[in-house]
Amino acid sequence: MAIGSTAALIPSAGDGLEVTEVVAKMPGPGEVLIENHAVAVQPLDVKMLLGGYTGAGPLYNYPVVLGTSGAGVVKVLGKNVKGLDVGDRVVFDTRAYVKSEANLREGTWQKLVTADARTVARIGDVTFEQAVLIDFPLQTAVGALHLFLGMGKPGTGDAEEKVLVWGAGGAVGSYAVQYAKIVGHTIVVTASPHDVERQKKLGAFEVVDYKAADVVGRLRELGPYKYLLTASGDVASQKALASLLQPQGGTFASVLGGDIDLPPNVERVYKPFSQAAQQDEHSSFRAWWYGEYLPQVLREYLVEPVKFSRREGGLSALQQASVDVFEGKVKAKIVINPQE
Numbered sequence: 001m002a003i004g005s006t007a008a009l010i011p012s013a014g015d016g017l018e019v020t021e022v023v024a025k026m027p028g029p030g031e032v033l034i035e036n037h038a039v040a041v042q043p044l045d046v047k048m049l050l051g052g053y054t055g056a057g058p059l060y061n062y063p064v065v066l067g068t069s070g071a072g073v074v075k076v077l078g079k080n081v082k083g084l085d086v087g088d089r090v091v092f093d094t095r096a097y098v099k100s101e102a103n104l105r106e107g108t109w110q111k112l113v114t115a116d117a118r119t120v121a122r123i124g125d126v127t128f129e130q131a132v133l134i135d136f137p138l139q140t141a142v143g144a145l146h147l148f149l150g151m152g153k154p155g156t157g158d159a160e161e162k163v164l165v166w167g168a169g170g171a172v173g174s175y176a177v178q179y180a181k182i183v184g185h186t187i188v189v190t191a192s193p194h195d196v197e198r199q200k201k202l203g204a205f206e207v208v209d210y211k212a213a214d215v216v217g218r219l220r221e222l223g224p225y226k227y228l229l230t231a232s233g234d235v236a237s238q239k240a241l242a243s244l245l246q247p248q249g250g251t252f253a254s255v256l257g258g259d260i261d262l263p264p265n266v267e268r269v270y271k272p273f274s275q276a277a278q279q280d281e282h283s284s285f286r287a288w289w290y291g292e293y294l295p296q297v298l299r300e301y302l303v304e305p306v307k308f309s310r311r312e313g314g315l316s317a318l319q320q321a322s323v324d325v326f327e328g329k330v331k332a333k334i335v336i337n338p339q340e
């Protein structure tokens with residue numbers, strides 16, 4: 001059996017989005033079909049639509065459906081799905097950017113989305129918007145800090161150990177600050193002067209303006225740092241972190257890559273952190289994230305969601321919303337309801 005649905009898809013390379021009728025197949029074993037009620041437009045998605053970025057390799061056969069995260073209601077359970085029921089309100093991530101054959105069914109810029117049940121979390125009474133605003137960027141931050149840099153789980157940190165989050169103003173940065181605080185560390189951030197008060201509320205001990213001429217000198221006075229993450233990922237930030245790791249050397253994580261000359265004693269960890277839970281090698285992280293930590297974060301309101309604006313128009317609004325994000329015209333995440 002199959003059900004009629006609607007998707008915003010890219011018909012072929014270089015095209016804009018086309019909102020079109022599609023057929024949603026029934027979920028296979030271990031999968032669920034979800035009626036998707038919220039997507040947040042992420043920088044990654046818009047770079048794929050407008051910036052010529054194709055991810056970690058030749059991901060697709062066109063047509064392509066963008067988006068790897070959503071929130072909605074479980075409509076159909078595949079065989080052998082445990083812990084989820086039809087009618088559950090959930091947030092979820094998919095393999096749309098890691099498995100090209102999964103893209104058309106799992107891209108989240110559509111009304112009905114298939115997801116691996118292992119990457120679906122119940123959200124209780126939390127709104128779809130709040131759930132989708134938190135999951136993807138918080139998971140990126142926790143993936144970078146916990147999975148790849150080795151920071152502990154909540155409550156296991158030492159306040160004597162400092163964390164540096166460069167570019168804490170964005171979603172990934174804001175959640176990185178909050179996670180490091182929940183773990184129990186002392187956090188120093190760089191952010192814009194207008195953001196100082198919010199950063200302190202989120203958990204920053206010190207806030208340094210990333211545009212200040214003496215930013216690296218000031219950060220050096222406030223260090224040393226056990227964990228370093230650039231959540232803006234730009235070249236200047238990566239060079240600054242490499243410089244802060246001198247003379248002893250060390251490791252920093254970056255949300256973006258780039259061909260940058262770094263000193264030989266510095267290791268940069270740049271990964272698709274947001275997709276880590278889709279990899280079987282990270283199955284214990286995946287089980288903790290969807291089965292335990294993300295539901296707890298949502299249920300107990302453990303993090304402050306980032307600002308957002310709702311864009312009316314459903315899937316048809318995604319093209320312009322993407323242009324606005326790509327051109328830096330919006331300072332908050334844009335959330336769209338594909339059912340509109």
Ligand SMILES: NC(=O)c1ccc[n+]([C@@H]2O[C@H](COP(=O)([O-])OP(=O)(O)OC[C@H]3O[C@@H](n4cnc5c(N)ncnc54)[C@H](OP(=O)(O)O)[C@@H]3O)[C@@H](O)[C@H]2O)c1
Binds near residue numbers: 042234274
């Ligand atoms: N590797 C991964 O797995 C992964 C996953 C998710 C995101 N990303 C990447 O991470 C980046 C951030 O994503 P996001 O969702 O957090 O974006 P976002 O919420 O749109 O963050 C934008 C904010 O970042 C700050 N910012 C921008 N450029 C900066 C710079 N050069 N230095 C310091 N701060 C800067 C600005 O804050 P102010 O206005 O205060 O200056 C801006 O408002 C994007 O490039 C995205 O593609 C990577």
